[in-house]
Amino acid sequence: MTREMLITTLRHHLGSRYVLHRREELMLYEYDGSAMDQALPDVVVVPGSTAEVAAAMATATRLGFPIIARGAGTGLAGSTVAERGGMVVSLARLNQILQIDPQAATAVVQPGVVNTDLSRAAAPYGLHFAPDPSSQRSSTIGGNAGSNAGGPHCLKYGVTSNHVLAATLVLADGHVVRVGSAVSDTPGYDLLAAVVGSEGTLGIMTELTVRLTRNAEDVRTFLAIFDDMEVAGACVSAIIADGIIPAALEMIEGEGIAAIESWAHAGYPPDARAVLLIEIDGLREDIAAEARRIALVCQASGCRELRTASDAAQRERLWAGRKGALAACARIAPHYHILDGTVPRSRLPEILRRSAEIAAHYDLKVVNIFHAGDGNIHPLLLFDLRVPGTRERAIAAGAEILRSCVEVGGTISGEHGIGIEKREFIPWIFNVEDLSAFTDLRNVFDPTGVMNPGKLLPPPASLSSLHASQPSLRLPRRGAWI
Amino acid sequence: MTPFQLYNQQPSQIVAPTSAEALAHVLRDASSTGMAVIPWGGGTRQGLGGPPRRYDIALDMRSLADVIAYTPADLVLRVGAGATLGQVQDLLATHNQWLPWNPPLPHQATIGGLLASGATGSLRMGYGTPRDWTLAMQVALGDGRLVKSGAPVVKNVAGYDTHKLHIGALGTLGVITEVTFKVAPRPAHCQTLLAAFSSPLAILEAMNQLTQPPFQPISMVIMNGNASKANPVLHSFLTDKAPHLIMAVRFAGTAGAVGRQIRMGVAVCVEEGAHTIELSEADDSSIWQAIADDLRPTEHVLIRVGVPLSHLRTMLRSVDSIPHHRGWSTEHYLIGGAGLFYARWSVSAIADLAPALAELRAGLAPLGGYAVVEHLPVALANQQPPIDIWGPPPETLTLMRSLRHTWDPAGILNPGRYLV
Ligand SMILES: Cc1cc2nc3c(=O)[nH]c(=O)nc-3n(C[C@H](O)[C@H](O)[C@H](O)COP(=O)(O)OP(=O)(O)OC[C@H]3O[C@@H](n4cnc5c(N)ncnc54)[C@H](O)[C@@H]3O)c2cc1C
Numbered sequence: 001m002t003r004e005m006l007i008t009t010l011r012h013h014l015g016s017r018y019v020l021h022r023r024e025e026l027m028l029y030e031y032d033g034s035a036m037d038q039a040l041p042d043v044v045v046v047p048g049s050t051a052e053v054a055a056a057m058a059t060a061t062r063l064g065f066p067i068i069a070r071g072a073g074t075g076l077a078g079s080t081v082a083e084r085g086g087m088v089v090s091l092a093r094l095n096q097i098l099q100i101d102p103q104a105a106t107a108v109v110q111p112g113v114v115n116t117d118l119s120r121a122a123a124p125y126g127l128h129f130a131p132d133p134s135s136q137r138s139s140t141i142g143g144n145a146g147s148n149a150g151g152p153h154c155l156k157y158g159v160t161s162n163h164v165l166a167a168t169l170v171l172a173d174g175h176v177v178r179v180g181s182a183v184s185d186t187p188g189y190d191l192l193a194a195v196v197g198s199e200g201t202l203g204i205m206t207e208l209t210v211r212l213t214r215n216a217e218d219v220r221t222f223l224a225i226f227d228d229m230e231v232a233g234a235c236v237s238a239i240i241a242d243g244i245i246p247a248a249l250e251m252i253e254g255e256g257i258a259a260i261e262s263w264a265h266a267g268y269p270p271d272a273r274a275v276l277l278i279e280i281d282g283l284r285e286d287i288a289a290e291a292r293r294i295a296l297v298c299q300a301s302g303c304r305e306l307r308t309a310s311d312a313a314q315r316e317r318l319w320a321g322r323k324g325a326l327a328a329c330a331r332i333a334p335h336y337h338i339l340d341g342t343v344p345r346s347r348l349p350e351i352l353r354r355s356a357e358i359a360a361h362y363d364l365k366v367v368n369i370f371h372a373g374d375g376n377i378h379p380l381l382l383f384d385l386r387v388p389g390t391r392e393r394a395i396a397a398g399a400e401i402l403r404s405c406v407e408v409g410g411t412i413s414g415e416h417g418i419g420i421e422k423r424e425f426i427p428w429i430f431n432v433e434d435l436s437a438f439t440d441l442r443n444v445f446d447p448t449g450v451m452n453p454g455k456l457l458p459p460p461a462s463l464s465s466l467h468a469s470q471p472s473l474r475l476p477r478r479g480a481w482i
Numbered sequence: 483m484t485p486f487q488l489y490n491q492q493p494s495q496i497v498a499p500t501s502a503e504a505l506a507h508v509l510r511d512a513s514s515t516g517m518a519v520i521p522w523g524g525g526t527r528q529g530l531g532g533p534p535r536r537y538d539i540a541l542d543m544r545s546l547a548d549v550i551a552y553t554p555a556d557l558v559l560r561v562g563a564g565a566t567l568g569q570v571q572d573l574l575a576t577h578n579q580w581l582p583w584n585p586p587l588p589h590q591a592t593i594g595g596l597l598a599s600g601a602t603g604s605l606r607m608g609y610g611t612p613r614d615w616t617l618a619m620q621v622a623l624g625d626g627r628l629v630k631s632g633a634p635v636v637k638n639v640a641g642y643d644t645h646k647l648h649i650g651a652l653g654t655l656g657v658i659t660e661v662t663f664k665v666a667p668r669p670a671h672c673q674t675l676l677a678a679f680s681s682p683l684a685i686l687e688a689m690n691q692l693t694q695p696p697f698q699p700i701s702m703v704i705m706n707g708n709a710s711k712a713n714p715v716l717h718s719f720l721t722d723k724a725p726h727l728i729m730a731v732r733f734a735g736t737a738g739a740v741g742r743q744i745r746m747g748v749a750v751c752v753e754e755g756a757h758t759i760e761l762s763e764a765d766d767s768s769i770w771q772a773i774a775d776d777l778r779p780t781e782h783v784l785i786r787v788g789v790p791l792s793h794l795r796t797m798l799r800s801v802d803s804i805p806h807h808r809g810w811s812t813e814h815y816l817i818g819g820a821g822l823f824y825a826r827w828s829v830s831a832i833a834d835l836a837p838a839l840a841e842l843r844a845g846l847a848p849l850g851g852y853a854v855v856e857h858l859p860v861a862l863a864n865q866q867p868p869i870d871i872w873g874p875p876p877e878t879l880t881l882m883r884s885l886r887h888t889w890d891p892a893g894i895l896n897p898g899r900y901l902v
Contacts, residue, residue: 104791188876193646241555243667285738342635344556374637411633437629440888
């Protein structure tokens with residue numbers, strides 16, 4: 001009855017075309033980018049303006065339905081999955097770049113703009129949007145902000161929260177406010193800081209002002225090849241400790257290298273145990289000096305070989321391997337569980353060894369393809385779901401690896417978010433008082449608790465286990481990369 | 483002046499907790515008895531926010547000054563909020579690292595006080611603000627809960643980033659007890675170019691060009707003649723002592739990249755009619771310390787203005803006319819890359835300041851700008867009616883109030899000193 005009332009009212013506000021409610025329509029919104037959770041929403045709306053977002057939200061709140069914001073749905077933590085039903089708000093139609101100000105190096109965009117589309121539009125001005133999650137060809141600026149996405153080049157340029165200046169935010173009851181400002185240091189609490197990365201639990205952003213970054217004068221990309229994973233890990237620390245902050249410092253290790261090579265032909269030696277992809281950018285004199293230092297550090301660390309991409313084509317080829325990593329790994333085993341922990345960079349060798357041990361213990365294959373310079377590891381647990389019990393083993397191994405990250409002074413998510421997937425691990429890092437302050441914040445923005453309920457914070461013990469839901473079988477898309 | 487005296491008000495108690503837990507306890511008790519608490523670091527920014535409505539407890543933070551963890555190889559530092567920024571920079575320097583953050587008076591000002599008061603400096607042009615470098619915090623909320631957020635690693639999305647809410651909140655949500663920062667390697671070389679202009683249009687044009695590729699300045703400050711004269715270190719470098727507009731621009735990196743930018747920078751400035759002076763590397767840090775300290779509290783009122791970068795010119799014209807028409811002497815500082823501007827006015831009566839501030843705000847409103855009284859001297863604060871320090875509140879005031887109410891329910895933290 002209330003569901004019908006919800007649908008009728010929404011159709012009144014948005015027109016029936018943009019209110020999806022048939023089962024086959026809803027099924028498209030059952031998942032996010034991971035294969036671990038699924039649930040059907042009651043309804044999906046695709047509003048075309050801030051006013052329509054506000055009207056839809058006010059309606060759902062009044063009728064007591066959960067509200068779940070959705071960009072491209074590539075999130076990996078289950079945070080767009082409607083596990084309690086409710087209304088999914090797809091921001092796909094709000095996909096306009098409203099303004100690019102080359103002088104101030106800012107852009108005003110709607111949340112559904114795809115990440116790479118913004119950089120493409122900014123290119124004629126010598127600018128780009130720095131956060132570059134590996135999903136950037138499909139993920140949206142709103143989703144990047146909702147999850148505070150990172151990416152390879154966030155090592156030097158910072159994650160999404162460092163690049164969002166202001167947002168129009170619709171609150172649960174339909175109230176529209178502005179948080180943040182393109183003007184520096186405006187008086188008042190920095191509410192924007194809480195909203196970015198809040199996984200749609202505080203409100204829905206319908207317009208964002210973001211910072212654009214000037215393209216570098218010179219770029220150089222290296223491939224460092226190692227016979228030993230821990231030596232490669234130590235080399236990462238040595239580069240940072242030497243005072244160099246590369247634009248990107250990525251690592252691929254294990255069986256993934258051969259798999260990637262046979263898939264992408266990027267020039268990675270299949271017998272290597274680990275490769276580092278190192279990119280530096282800046283003024284040409286600085287780049288020349290850093291290149292010399294990187295060569296010295298790699299040599300001193302015991303690198304087998306250091307190759308330099310001498311032109312754009314070679315650079316593309318090296319990156320193609322990194323970008324194709326996820327799809328390539330499907331050749332090793334059909335299903336995967338991607339983890340996302342962060343450790344202090346000096347603890348990388350130790351955590352890599354530990355994750356290999358844990359994976360072996362659970363009889364799973366593990367490939368690490370990750371943002372090494374940030375200490376942000378992505379162990380990719382590979383398995384075949386058709387073998388009974390593997391999914392459970394993957395989940396248990398994943399929990400143990402993340403636990404190890406916390407034990408060495410790190411955390412349970414560097415960029416993918418908490419969502420459903422990791423909410424039960426939150427008490428490893430935050431105590432009851434910490435959580436009470438988080439809950440206070442949430443209640444201030446969303447007093448009736450309709451915004452993406454159950455996500456990001458640990459559930460009350462009574463909530464049924466998320467992992468009891470049915471296993472979903474999904475293959476990584478071609479060209480996907482993490 | 484007696485210690486912890488604030489606008490002629492005295493606390494009835496002075497407490498200097500030696501642990502975060504003890505501090506939280508003080509707040510819990512104060513919250514239940516309704517005692518007003520003023521946190522004190524080095525006191526360098528107590529002129530922001532004006533007189534408190536009530537003042538019972540002075541909370542001296544300087545016993546929480548330990549460096550708790552510093553792993554140079556990880557570029558991460560965890561420190562008690564009562565440590566001075568100078569103390570932290572001295573330690574980082576031993577490993578050739580720094581926090582690229584240069585507010586005034588670093589050897590007196592504490593980390594907690596600087597963050598709470600939203601202090602920044604000219605390095606924000608190249609490195610962003612402390613918000614970008616703060617990874618985690620421990621905070622004692624107004625009701626005495628001791629909470630943390632963030633993580634001691636450079637990338638983290640677990641929990642809400644509530645630590646950033648305390649930056650610039652003037653301690654009205656909680657008292658910062660501990661901070662974890664990301665730090666940076668120090669650049670190999672820094673060098674500074676001074677340029678003296680006689681035309682405001684020319685200096686703005688030069689500024690514009692010096693922020694376009696290939697230039698990558700890490701700091702840029704523009705001062706009017708009064709401001710440059712008030713800075714003895716800077717003034718000593720100026721060969722022509724006439725009251726020009728002065729630009730100081732700083733480059734960092736390898737000698738080659740710095741040298742190229744200085745050479746090209748000279749050409750740009752000369753083309754715009756300026757007289758240029760290339761400082762030696764040896765003078766670089768002293769000149770920038772002196773420029774940062776220019777914004778320290780004095781006996782004059784200091785106003786901070788923010789505008790969208792696109793309206794810089796219009797803003798400069800309107801802020802120039804206000805003291806000019808009134809015959810006040812004024813020192814002007816423009817912080818490059820940020821759209822931030824500071825004016826120090828020689829005004830001694832609130833009856834003169836209030837209408838000038840109102841006129842300034844009226845001119846800024848259509849530009850989307852704001853003006854805040856960054857430092858209110860005691861003499862002005864003791865006159866009636868009280869000055870409007872923060873200007874019109876943002877539209878999210880209701881949310882802000884409700885947040886403050888949940889974390890500081892008794893309203894004991896810096897009462898009457900913030901817009902919320
Ligand atoms: C192959 C692959 C590679 C990936 N690589 C990376 C990577 O390198 N780095 C990284 O950080 N992530 C990565 N991800 C995860 C994911 O792509 C990012 O989290 C991305 O930012 C999500 O964007 P989206 O548009 O898909 O948002 P969604 O997944 O739809 O939403 C993400 C979160 O933001 C909320 N949200 C969405 N829009 C709004 C809005 N307008 N207002 C408020 N909240 C909103 C949602 O409710 C949800 O909680 C990867 C995912 C895949 C599948």
